[in-house]
Amino acid sequence: MAIQMIGDNVLIAAVPKETKETMSDGGIILTSELKKTASEPGVVIAVGPSAGMIQQGDTVYLSWDKSMPVKINGQEAVIVSAEHVKAIVS
Numbered sequence: 001m002a003i004q005m006i007g008d009n010v011l012i013a014a015v016p017k018e019t020k021e022t023m024s025d026g027g028i029i030l031t032s033e034l035k036k037t038a039s040e041p042g043v044v045i046a047v048g049p050s051a052g053m054i055q056q057g058d059t060v061y062l063s064w065d066k067s068m069p070v071k072i073n074g075q076e077a078v079i080v081s082a083e084h085v086k087a088i089v090s
Contacts, residue, residue: 001073005048008082012042012062013075040064041089042078051082059089 005011044058054060062085067078 003046003072005046005051005079007048008050008052009048009079010044010051010054010060010082010085011046011070011072011077011079012060012067012085013045013077015041015043015059045072045077048082054082054085054088060085061087061089 003011039061041059041061044054044056044060047054047056062080064078066084067080069076069078071077
């Protein structure tokens, strides 16, 4: 499925994070995974024509709480207005 963003919208996927797995003394596998927070980066998958200086492939920091979750080709991502992208990591 191809996607084309409209206006200043940006499609962003979370940067994969490590999950820590440990085994309890009883043999139970325990995993820990943090929720997305404002301090976690994302990778830009697609940008609309009015998204300014944001480009596909950029690593960015954004307001996750201002985003709309979507699933594209089995990959979880979010759509957010370019104004909610706070920084581009170089």
